[in-house]
Amino acid sequence: MSLTYLASSGVISAEESISALVPKTEELIVGLLGFLVLLWLLKKFAYPQFEATFQERTAAIEGGIEKAEKAQAEAAAALAQYQAQLADARGEASTIRSEAQAERSRIVEEARSEATAAAEQVTSRAAAQMEADRLAAKAELSAEVGRIALDLASRVVGEALSDDARARATVDRFIADLESSSQEGNR
Amino acid sequence: MSSTIVAMAHTADPGFVPPGIGDFNYPPIFPGTAVEWVTKPLLASVLAAVLVFVFFTVGARKRALVPGRFQFAVESTYTFIRNGVARDVIGHGFEKYVPFLVTVFAFIAVNNLFGIIPLIQFPTLARFGFPLMLAICSWLVYLGIGIRRAGFFGYFKSVMFPPGLPVFIYPLLAPIELLQVLVVRPFSLALRLTANMFAGHILLLLFTLGGTYMLTNENLVLKVLAPFSLAGAIGLTSFEAFIEVLQAYIFTLLTALYIAEAMSEEH
């Protein structure tokens, strides 16, 4: 050793300086025994506990997840049920509504047909009334016209024809002619 | 002295004495007795083992499903190695090696952190003996796995003659690979740990001893500059804390890698 050093403990020789690198026997033994005993003790007392704790924790977390999944499934079932009920109610409402619609249109139809029938009845009654009136008026008129014509003819001829059957037949023929001609004219 | 490039002679005052290897040789605590061999690093390593044991047993004892603060810290340490190192690196069948890896990590980390803990302030693993033993433990573990998997000759054959290479490479590769597995790996594991702790400890010593020396010096300039040196020591302390845990992680990670390699069918 050509190089020399100073240490805080003083001047040291080459042998001493190298001795820090040469392991001492007691250090080897104490180091090895310390480590091996430590390893054995920890393997016996500490590490299995850690693994057990980790497994318990994993199980706990997994159990928690399972519980949460179950709750979620329950919630989903409830939601589905609720939605089904809602759909039922909605369908029911729509059938009720369509029924009401049909009912309404039926009622309206009924009322309309009733009204039409009533109107027709009124109209026909009025028509019958008118016909009757017309017939009555015609009968009255024909009698009146016969008398007037007889009056006129007796005044013209100068003799009383009132009781004569011949005269009456003449008047009737005359009126019939008049009617037919007027009907032809109407035609 | 041909290798001496610059020599700085200190005259009357011995001046500042830089920290060196001598600072790592501790005197016996009970000199002249039967237990003369007990030194501070030895006691510290035993204390570290006790601390790790207490840390894990107390953390594992409660077994609460919802962990408290302390239990969470202990479990995080365990799962950090279990999932971050063992499971990610080894893969299938990693459960068997989790105890070894966690113990290695915790033991190394606590021993290293002694480097910045007041009153102890010595990283035990800067003494080469301790990391050498740990490295030999992991060496035995991965050799044992490989030999149990493929048999003694089968394992060394798979180490020395990895398939799929041109034949003329093997005379070159085989001794290198054998040396790598048998010697280089354990020694590099141990040396990495020791040298890191050694360098970190020297750095801290340099800044603190230097700062103290400057503070007590008559020279006014040195007195003014001393706080910077001490502040540097404080900053480096937190840096060392990081390095110490990182080295424990690296040791564990490399061990896991070696185990994974010994376990895999093709080399």
Added chain:
Amino acid sequence: MDPQKFTLAGPLVYAIAAVGPGIGIGLIFAAYVSGVARQPEANNILRPIAFLGFALVEILALIGLVFAFL
């Protein structure tokens, strides 16, 4: 020789030994950082690889450190 002499040979040995690993560690972590930046989900795969490379390179500097004290 004079034991009071403090030589710079050891520090220089380490200084030279630290150059290469310094560059190497820089390259390793640069690649790691850009890899994670490109694919953040690959972090768990890249981290052990990066630290493995870091450890392999670092040991060179540490061997230099040991030789500096011999």
